Amino acid sequence: MANTALADPDSGLTQAQLAARHGLRVAGERPPLAEYTRRLWSYRHFIAAYANAKLVASFSNAKLGQLWQVLTPLTNAAVYYLIFGIVLEQNRVPNFIAYLTTGLFIFNFTQTAVQNGTQSITNNLGLIRALHFPRACLPLAVVTTQLQQLMGAMVVLVGIVLVTGEPITWEWLLLVPTVLFQALFNAGLTMAVARMGAKVNDLKQIMPFVLRAWMYGSGVLYSVTLFEQSLPGWAARLVELNPALVYIELARVSLLESAPLLNSSPTQLWLVAAAWAVGMGIGGFLYFWRGEQEYGRG
Amino acid sequence: MVDQLENSNDVTVTLPRVQDRIPTVVADDAHVIYRVHKGAGATASPVAALKRIVSRTSAPQIREVHAVKGVSFTAYRGEAIGLIGSNGSGKSTLLRAIAGLLPVNRGAVYTQGQPSLLGVNAALLNDLSGERNVALGCLAMGMSPTEVERLTPEIIEFSGINQRGDFASLPMRTYSSGMSARLRFSIAAAKKHDVLLIDEALATGDKGFRKRSEQRVRELRENAGTVFLVSHQLSSVRDTCERTIWLESGTLRMDGPTAEVIRAYETYVNSK
Numbered sequence: 001m002a003n004t005a006l007a008d009p010d011s012g013l014t015q016a017q018l019a020a021r022h023g024l025r026v027a028g029e030r031p032p033l034a035e036y037t038r039r040l041w042s043y044r045h046f047i048a049a050y051a052n053a054k055l056v057a058s059f060s061n062a063k064l065g066q067l068w069q070v071l072t073p074l075t076n077a078a079v080y081y082l083i084f085g086i087v088l089e090q091n092r093v094p095n096f097i098a099y100l101t102t103g104l105f106i107f108n109f110t111q112t113a114v115q116n117g118t119q120s121i122t123n124n125l126g127l128i129r130a131l132h133f134p135r136a137c138l139p140l141a142v143v144t145t146q147l148q149q150l151m152g153a154m155v156v157l158v159g160i161v162l163v164t165g166e167p168i169t170w171e172w173l174l175l176v177p178t179v180l181f182q183a184l185f186n187a188g189l190t191m192a193v194a195r196m197g198a199k200v201n202d203l204k205q206i207m208p209f210v211l212r213a214w215m216y217g218s219g220v221l222y223s224v225t226l227f228e229q230s231l232p233g234w235a236a237r238l239v240e241l242n243p244a245l246v247y248i249e250l251a252r253v254s255l256l257e258s259a260p261l262l263n264s265s266p267t268q269l270w271l272v273a274a275a276w277a278v279g280m281g282i283g284g285f286l287y288f289w290r291g292e293q294e295y296g297r298g
Numbered sequence: 299m300v301d302q303l304e305n306s307n308d309v310t311v312t313l314p315r316v317q318d319r320i321p322t323v324v325a326d327d328a329h330v331i332y333r334v335h336k337g338a339g340a341t342a343s344p345v346a347a348l349k350r351i352v353s354r355t356s357a358p359q360i361r362e363v364h365a366v367k368g369v370s371f372t373a374y375r376g377e378a379i380g381l382i383g384s385n386g387s388g389k390s391t392l393l394r395a396i397a398g399l400l401p402v403n404r405g406a407v408y409t410q411g412q413p414s415l416l417g418v419n420a421a422l423l424n425d426l427s428g429e430r431n432v433a434l435g436c437l438a439m440g441m442s443p444t445e446v447e448r449l450t451p452e453i454i455e456f457s458g459i460n461q462r463g464d465f466a467s468l469p470m471r472t473y474s475s476g477m478s479a480r481l482r483f484s485i486a487a488a489k490k491h492d493v494l495l496i497d498e499a500l501a502t503g504d505k506g507f508r509k510r511s512e513q514r515v516r517e518l519r520e521n522a523g524t525v526f527l528v529s530h531q532l533s534s535v536r537d538t539c540e541r542t543i544w545l546e547s548g549t550l551r552m553d554g555p556t557a558e559v560i561r562a563y564e565t566y567v568n569s570k
Contacts, residue, residue: 015326015370019408022321027407028398046437053434057425060469129399131438132412296399 030293033286040134047137051144069152073108077101077160084221093223094258098164102255103220103248105153109179110186110244111211113146117190118197118207121295128296135295136288139194143187150179161255174254181277182247188277188284195291218244224262236262243276322493322524323373323396323413327405330366330388330395365391367548368405373493375410378515378525380535380556382563383545389528392545393495396526411492414439416483424471428459428481431470435485449488456514457484458507480507487514494518495526512538532560 059068081097093099120138197203227239240263252259263269365388381389394400395407397415422431432453436446457480459465470478515538519525529535542559544552552559
């Protein structure tokens with residue numbers, strides 16, 4: 001230590017040297033990955049509270065309040081059943097209504113998470129510009145909110161499945177890892193689109209079309225066997241790798257007795273599901289972290 | 299740092315303790331340029347947008363604003379610094395740069411710990427009750443749930459929103475602007491900050507609340523923090539800050555004891 005200075009040891013230093021001497025850090029610097037992950041973990045209560053607050057706020061003006069958590073998926077299922085079950089008569093799938101609602105609710109989890117995730121940065125600029133917290137909290141809160149919504153939808157789904165005469169089996173438990181894998185996949189994807197949406201506002205306009213195309217490619221509204229019949233072999237193999245389709249198939253396998261499947265081997269289904277979850281989860285997180293210092297800047 | 303100096307050499311102990319001046323914010327020739335969207339103007343037709351993409355020119359509705367032009371200063375622990383200047387002189391932008399929320403285009407801003415910006419437009423969720431917003435704000439500042447539970451009644455008490463009946467359990471959209479500004483200030487002031495940046499927050503609220511908040515700012519300073527205060531009310535700067543920085547159109551015009559700077563500023567404003 002230079003203690004020879006008579007009055008002020010800081011005199012004669014440039015501003016940068018002064019800052020370095022006292023261990024100051026550049027404002028708004030991106031923390032290293034391990035530090036960022038640790039900080040994100042310590043904000044888990046914030047993520048949960050924020051997700052819950054969003055959920056409560058979204059129904060706070062409605063007369064029926066939180067009942068909409070269950071009514072929304074129910075109405076949705078009713079509308080699609082009217083069109084695809086009654087008007088278009090998709091009767092080659094056994095127990096079509098349960099088949100349809102399973103696909104619809106599982107896909108809706110990914111769809112809404114991605115849609116809201118695209119705007120999770122731009123819609124919270126006030127919060128971002130006022131407080132410092134790991135920004136990944138915001139897309140993660142979106143996924144948590146949607147996961148809570150899915151729980152509401154699951155209650156409806158189980159009701160529908162039971163009413164339509166499916167038996168309760170041990171296989172139902174497979175729904176838990178399925179939803180966990182899907183949630184991890186959604187978290188990664190939502191973080192990725194959150195960064196893209198923060199950079200390019202136009203993504204908000206494009207997203208509905210992308211998601212609709214994805215929905216048609218995931219066999220939500222019709223029998224997945226249609227892919228095998230009408231697509232060339234390699235394209236059908238490609239569709240088998242579609243993560244949304246994989247999660248939907250897994251949910252159908254666990255709930256329904258005789259649902260038609262595109263993937264014949266359950267091992268392959270689980271492997272693809274796990275690979276997408278881990279790959280997208282880690283990849284999306286890394287991609288989001290790399291943009292951490294850009295969020296909230298005009 | 300101080301301990302280290304004292305332990306390493308006993309000669310320093312006899313010297314005046316200048317080393318106690320620990321810098322918390324160092325701005326080194328900081329320039330901030332941000333881009334604003336002008337919104338849909340006369341040129342915002344689809345054809346114009348297409349032409350722009352084809353000719354690869356940047357959108358005309360985006361304009362660059364050079365808000366802070368080379369500001370340098372050093373703030374020390376325990377100081378309260380007022381930032382004054384006319385509208386659009388770059389005060390709020392400078393605060394954002396210190397908070398690390400806006401990037402510095404040239405130069406640098408160094409800080410100790412994480413500065414917290416407390417602005418009147420810090421967004422909370424308007425559909426939720428004041429109580430829930432307090433909890434959410436505290437969690438967002440990194441407090442633990444037990445701490446939040448302990449502090450929530452104190453924060454509500456301090457903000458005084460319950461003076462006219464039980465407002466804490468009502469959604470924030472039912473609050474008057476003064477009430478919600480008071481609540482925001484109370485939330486941010488509940489935590490000990492290394493550097494607290496206050497943007498016009500003291501200007502809102504009634505006289506009683508202003509007294510309480512000035513008292514709170516003094517306490518925060520004593521707890522070894524640094525406080526920056528942006529205000530158009532010279533009286534509140536005079537009451538809370540002993541040092542003042544005067545910004546004018548993005549450049550640092552004067553930096554010194556509050557009384558001197560405010561006198562110069564008032565002469566300048568009156569002569570305009």
